[in-house]
Amino acid sequence: MYPARSLNLFLHLLVAAALCGPVTALADIAVEDAWARATPPGARTGAVYLTLVNDGKTDALVAAATDAADRAELHTHVHENGMMAMREVGAIELPPGGEARLKPHGDHVMLFGLRGPLVAGETISLTLEFASAEPLTVEIPVRDGRSR
Amino acid sequence: MNGRTALVALVAVVAFGLGIWVTLQQGDEFGPGPEPTGGYVLDQPRPLPAFELVDEQGAVFTQADFQGHWSLLYFGFTYCPDICPSALGVMAEVKRELDEVDDLDDRYYLVSVDPDRDTPERLAEYVTYFDPAFRGVTGAFDQLDIVTRAAGAVYKVPEAPADEDYLVAHSSTLTLIDPRGRIHAIFTSPFDAAAIARDLERLGAQDLEPGVGP
Numbered sequence: 001m002y003p004a005r006s007l008n009l010f011l012h013l014l015v016a017a018a019l020c021g022p023v024t025a026l027a028d029i030a031v032e033d034a035w036a037r038a039t040p041p042g043a044r045t046g047a048v049y050l051t052l053v054n055d056g057k058t059d060a061l062v063a064a065a066t067d068a069a070d071r072a073e074l075h076t077h078v079h080e081n082g083m084m085a086m087r088e089v090g091a092i093e094l095p096p097g098g099e100a101r102l103k104p105h106g107d108h109v110m111l112f113g114l115r116g117p118l119v120a121g122e123t124i125s126l127t128l129e130f131a132s133a134e135p136l137t138v139e140i141p142v143r144d145g146r147s148r
Numbered sequence: 149m150n151g152r153t154a155l156v157a158l159v160a161v162v163a164f165g166l167g168i169w170v171t172l173q174q175g176d177e178f179g180p181g182p183e184p185t186g187g188y189v190l191d192q193p194r195p196l197p198a199f200e201l202v203d204e205q206g207a208v209f210t211q212a213d214f215q216g217h218w219s220l221l222y223f224g225f226t227y228c229p230d231i232c233p234s235a236l237g238v239m240a241e242v243k244r245e246l247d248e249v250d251d252l253d254d255r256y257y258l259v260s261v262d263p264d265r266d267t268p269e270r271l272a273e274y275v276t277y278f279d280p281a282f283r284g285v286t287g288a289f290d291q292l293d294i295v296t297r298a299a300g301a302v303y304k305v306p307e308a309p310a311d312e313d314y315l316v317a318h319s320s321t322l323t324l325i326d327p328r329g330r331i332h333a334i335f336t337s338p339f340d341a342a343a344i345a346r347d348l349e350r351l352g353a354q355d356l357e358p359g360v361g362p
Contacts, residue, residue, distance in 0.1 A: 037233060040277035042270060044313065045229040071313075077231070082302050084231055085317035104234050105338070111229070112313045146237040146278060 028056030029094065029130060031138045036111075037104075037145040038120040046111035046118050048072075048126060048140055052092075053099045060091040060131040061100065068124040070113025077105060086110065091131065104145070120144040187322070187335030187347065195330045199294040201259075201287030204272035209285050211329050217253035218352055219325040220344075223301040225262035225316045226274040232258070235320060236278040241341035242348065243279055249345075252352040253327075259295060260286040261303040262316050299323040299331055324348065 034050035046069065052061060064072040075086045092100050092107055102108050109126065118124065123139045130136075196211045203209040220239055224232035239256050246254055258275050260266035263286045266274075271284025286292070289305075296303060303318035322339060324347075326332040332351065335344050 037229070039229075040226070040233070041273045043226070043229075043274075045227050047229040080317065082319050083304060083317040084320050085304075086230070086315050104230055108230055145233055146240055 029054050029059065029133050029136065031128070031136060034126075034138060034140045035143045036118050036124055036140045038142050039114065039118045041117060043117060044112070044114055046114050047104075048109040048111065048124075049102050049104060050109075050138075050140070051099055051101045051103075052094055052128075054094040054096060056133065057096050059094040059133050061094060061128055062091045062131050063129040064109045064126055065129075066111065066124055066126045068115055068118065068126075069111035070115070071111070072126070073110045073112065074107070075110040076107045094130070118142045187324075187333050187344065189333045189347075189351070190331060193326055193328070193330035193332045194298065195328075196298050196325070197294050199287075199291045201285050201291050201295070202268060204268050204275060204284035206268040209287075214325045214329040216327050217255050218327060218348060219255045219257060220348070221257045221259050221299065221323040221325065223259045223261055223296060223299070223303060223318055223321070223323075225260050225318070226258075226266050226270055227262065227313070228316070231320055233278075235322070235337070235339065236275070236282070238339040238341045238344070239282070239322070240278045242345045243281070245342060245345035246348060249349060250352070252348065254348060254352070256282045258282065258284050259292070260284060261292055261296065261318055262305060263287060263289070263292070264305075265312070300334060324351070326351070 030053045032051040032053060034048070036046060036048045039046050048064075061074065064074060066072050073088045074090075074092055076089050076092075078085050078087050088110075089107070092102070094100050100107070120142050122142050124142065125137060126140050127135055127137045196214065198211055201209045203213075220242065222232070222235050222239060224235065226232070236258060243254065243256055246252055256279065258271065260271055266284070266286050268284070268286070271286060275282035275284045295301075299321070301319045301321060301323070303316055305316050306314045320337045322335040322344065323331060324333040324335070333347065335347075
C-alpha cells in the first residue's frame with residue numbers, strides 16, 4: 001500500500017541518516033596527499049606535508065603531535081632579504097569549503113628531535129588538532145623525497 | 149654572524165643581483181649574450197677569492213680544489229628539513245641526467261653555513277645519502293663568508309639559539325663554478341633539474357681548461 005511504502009521509505013531514510021550523520025561529522029575535515037619526507041641518516045628534523053580539505057565551517061589547524069619526534073610545529077616559509085626562513089605559525093587557516101595545502105617549500109609540519117630516521121615505506125602516526133573540529137589522527141606514509 | 153655581517157652580505161647580494169641584471173640588459177642590447185635557460189650565466193665569470201675551509205673528510209679545502217672540473221654548489225645546512233633536501237635532490241637529478249649523456253667532470257657540494265653543528269662526519273653521512281659522489285664543505289664563518297659573498301648567497305644563523313634545534317635562514321641558489329675556479333652561473337629556485345643539466349652540458353662543451361681560455 002502507498003502509505004506503508006512511504007513509511008518504509010521514511011524508515012530507510014531515517015536509518016540512512018543515522019548511519020551517515022556521524023560519518024559526515026567526522027569527515028568535515030579530510031586529510032589527503034599526506035606524506036613525510038624520508039630523512040638522511042642522522043637527521044634530527046623532518047617534515048610532513050598534507051592537504052586538509054574542509055567541508056565544514058571556518059576552522060584552523062592549530063597543533064600537531066607525533067610519537068616519531070619530540071616536538072611537532074606548524075611552519076611556514078618566508079622570504080626575507082633574499083633568504084628563505086622557516087617560521088612557526090600559530091595556526092593554518094581552513095576556510096569553509098576550502099583547503100590548506102602543506103607542501104614542500106611552503107607550509108609544513110616540522111618535526112624536531114626525531115626518535116629515529118623516517119624510512120621510506122614505513123608510516124608515522126600524526127595527530128592534528130583544530131580550533132573547532134575534533135582532533136584527527138592519521139597514518140602518514142614516509143616517502144623518499146630525493147627525486148621530487 | 150652578527151648584524152653587520154648580515155648587512156654586508158645583503159649589500160653584496162644586492163650588488164651581485166644588480167650585476168646580473170646589467171649583464172642581462174647588455175645581452176639584450178648588444179646582440180646575443182649568454183643564453184641561460186635554467187639560470188644566469190655571468191658575462192664575466194668571477195674568480196673566487198682565497199679561502200680555507202674543510203671538506204667532509206676533514207681535509208683542508210681551498211679555492212684551488214675547484215680547479216679542473218665543473219662544480220655545482222648549494223649553500224645550506226643539514227638540519228634543514230625541507231628546502232635543502234629538495235635542492236640536494238635536484239642536484240642528484242642533475243648529476244643522473246649528466247651521467248647519462250656525457251663524461252663531463254661534474255662535482256657537487258653542499259656548503260654548510262652551520263659549522264657549529266655540521267661537522268665533517270655529519271656532512272659526509274648527509275651528502276652521500278643523496279649521491280655517493282656528493283661532497284660537503286664547511287668551516288669558520290669568516291671563511292664561509294668569502295665564498296657566500298662571492299656567490300651572492302646570504303644566510304643568518306641565530307645569535308643566541310634557545311636550543312640545539314635552531315634553524316638557519318639562507319638564500320637558495322645553485323652556484324656553478326667553472327674549471328678555472330670562477331663563478332660562472334647562478335641558478336635560482338624553483339630549480340629545474342633538466343634545464344640545469346642542459347646548461348651544464350652546453351657550458352661543459354666549452355671545455356674550459358684551468359688557466360686557459362678567454
